Amino acid sequence: FSCRKSTMWKYKEFMPVDQSKIVSLEEGGTPFVRCQKLGEDLGVDLYVKVEGSNPTGSFKDRGMSVGITKAVELGVDTVGCASTGNTSASLAAYAARAGKRCVVLLPAGKVALGKLAQAMFHGADVISIKGNFDEALEAITALALQGQLYLLNSVNPFRLEGQKSIGFEIVDDLGWQSPDRIILPVGNAGNISAIWKGVNEFYNAGFIDELPMMTGIQAEGAAPIYNAVKNGKKDIIPVENPETVATAIRIGAPVSATKALRAIYDSNGLAETVTDDEILNAQKLLARTEGIGVEPASAASIAGLKKLVETGKVDKGEKVVCIVTGHLLKDPNTAINACEKPVEVEADINALSRIITGK
Ligand code: F0G
Numbered sequence: 001f002s003c004r005k006s007t008m009w010k011y012k013e014f015m016p017v018d019q020s021k022i023v024s025l026e027e028g029g030t031p032f033v034r035c036q037k038l039g040e041d042l043g044v045d046l047y048v049k050v051e052g053s054n055p056t057g058s059f060k061d062r063g064m065s066v067g068i069t070k071a072v073e074l075g076v077d078t079v080g081c082a083s084t085g086n087t088s089a090s091l092a093a094y095a096a097r098a099g100k101r102c103v104v105l106l107p108a109g110k111v112a113l114g115k116l117a118q119a120m121f122h123g124a125d126v127i128s129i130k131g132n133f134d135e136a137l138e139a140i141t142a143l144a145l146q147g148q149l150y151l152l153n154s155v156n157p158f159r160l161e162g163q164k165s166i167g168f169e170i171v172d173d174l175g176w177q178s179p180d181r182i183i184l185p186v187g188n189a190g191n192i193s194a195i196w197k198g199v200n201e202f203y204n205a206g207f208i209d210e211l212p213m214m215t216g217i218q219a220e221g222a223a224p225i226y227n228a229v230k231n232g233k234k235d236i237i238p239v240e241n242p243e244t245v246a247t248a249i250r251i252g253a254p255v256s257a258t259k260a261l262r263a264i265y266d267s268n269g270l271a272e273t274v275t276d277d278e279i280l281n282a283q284k285l286l287a288r289t290e291g292i293g294v295e296p297a298s299a300a301s302i303a304g305l306k307k308l309v310e311t312g313k314v315d316k317g318e319k320v321v322c323i324v325t326g327h328l329l330k331d332p333n334t335a336i337n338a339c340e341k342p343v344e345v346e347a348d349i350n351a352l353s354r355i356i357t358g359k
Contacts, residue, residue, distance in 0.1 A: 005029055008062050008165035010172075014201060015066055016161055023068045023098045025055035028165050032173035032321075035290045038302075042309045043316040047179070048286070048302075049170060052294055052327030056118060059166060059191060059325050060090035066162030067152045068094040077101060080149035082129075082136035084187065084248045085115030086326055091152050092122035103149055105129050105136040110247050112295065112331035132242065133188075134253045154190025155255050163191055167198025170321050171208055178203075178210045181269070181314065184323040185300040186216035186225050187249030189260035191325070196263035212321070214269035215314075216260060217304030219244030219279065219297075222251055225260055229271035234261055245276040245334060248297035248326060270313060274303040280338055282306060286324070293328030293335075301325075 008028025012019055031050040039046030051059035068091075071079050079095050080103035081087050088104035088111075095102035104119050108128035119126050129136040137153060144151035154160060171178060178199060186192050196214050203211055218226045222242035228235065239252035254260065264271055274282075283299035286292050301322040308314040328335055345351045 008065070008162065008169070011165055011168045014164075014168065016158070017066055017069045018073050021069055021072050022065070023072060023094060024065050025061065025093065025097065027054050027061035027065050028169065030054060030169070032169070033290070033292065037289050038286070042306060044305070044309065044314065045317065045319045046305075047173070047319075047321045048290070048292060049166065049173075049321055049323045050292060051166070051323060051325045052298070052330075056086075056090045056093050057114070057327035057330055058086040058090060059163060059323070060086045061094070062165050063154065063159035063162035063190070063194070064090040064094045064152065067156055067158045068098050068100070070158045071100060071150050071152070072098055074150065076150040078103060078149040079152050080104065080140055080144065081151065081153045082106075082133060082140045083111075084133050084250055085111040086248060086330065087153065088124065088126070089115045089118035089122075092119045092124035095124065096122045101125070103127065105140050107132050107136055110250060112247055113333055114330040133251050134238070134242075137255065153255065154188055160190055160194035160197060163194035164198030164201065166191070166323060167195040168202060171199065171202050176207055178208045178212050179321045180318040181213045181215055181320045182323065183215040183217060183301045183305050183320060185246070185249050185297045185325055186218050186260060186271075187222075187251045187254065187297065189225060189254035189256040191323075192216050192263050193256045193259035196267065211267055214263045214267040215304070215308070216264060216269070216271045217300045218271065218273050219246050219249055219300060220273045220275050222249060223273045224252060224254060225257060225264075226271040226273045228257070228261055229264055234258070236261075244279075246279050246295075246297035246300055247331070248295060249300065270308065272304045272308055272313075274300055274307060278303040278307065280334075284338060287328065292324065294324040295326040295328060295330040296334055298324035298326050
């Protein structure tokens with residue numbers, strides 16, 4: 001396997017797969033953008049890792065490349081997942097590429113339109129569940145245990161093996177050093193666990209001599225990890241009816257909670273919550289000050305950073321990497337609703353010039 005573009009497979013020696021069977025869409029190698037304006041406003045040295053630039057528009061592609069490669073190695077014929085949207089979009093694409101049947105369970109009415117379109121268009125069998133993500137995950141896990149499909153949610157350790165490459169790339173992007181802090185949205189809690197694994201592998205290999213403080217941000221209405229950290233607990237109490245505009249992280253019983261809590265505690269990190277308004281404001285702020293369009297869940301990282309700076313929990317001058325996990329166009333409805341409708345006029349130069357000049 002070789003390719004000119006820098007992808008996550010730059011680090012293939014760290015990936016536990018048969019290198020002759022890799023299924024790739026050239027995922028990873030995503031932009032690492034210094035955000036000077038926003039950083040100065042917040043008083044930190046800010047970088048944003050733009051995971052929306054992956055093939056299907058979210059970080060899930062990293063884990064799915066490894067996960068599907070493993071499915072090929074194992075020779076399974078059907079793969080499946082439950083999803084708030086992005087995992088299903090990614091799995092559908094990689095399953096298509098590998099020639100596998102794909103079954104996805106989605107919480108009815110709670111999946112952003114772009115993600116639903118992707119899952120359907122790549123040919124997955126899309127099933128809407130009358131229930132939330134946690135219930136869908138329980139159902140698909142039971143089907144997997146009956147041997148009906150190969151489960152590719154992040155309970156599958158090979159998913160995390162792929163996603164740890166975000167940690168590798170951040171270190172590489174910074175010239176082989178660790179940032180002070182990595183901030184990211186937390187839903188099912190796989191990604192924070194995976195990135196912590198990645199930076200530790202580089203630390204243990206002697207590539208870096210410090211580790212970042214892992215900082216997880218949850219929506220106020222779906223914050224079991226935050227609640228556990230606040231109370232110093234090593235395990236979560238599930239949130240019964242999780243709710244947030246950031247449907248990607250509308251999760252009450254994160255499957256990797258224990259690992260995520262270990263990452264936060266062992267790294268001397270933090271957990272924080274943000275409101276839906278704070279998420280939507282941060283989404284617009286990032287889009288309009290830095291030109292980076294992300295979906296609401298991704299903006300939780302920026303909203304969280306802002307809150308942590310304002311409350312003095314993040315020190316001035318820290319080198320901070322915010323991971324923005326999915327592209328703006330994943331959730332077009334939320335984006336359109338957050339803006340005023342365009343004015344509609346005749347294509348008349350005088351009318352147009354009155355609007356542009358405001359006179
Ligand atoms: N951001 C986005 C855009 C996501 O889609 C997800 C998770 C997360 C953050 C949280 O990551 O679960 O590893 O803590 N989406 C999953 C899905 C649940 O089904 O697409 P996590």
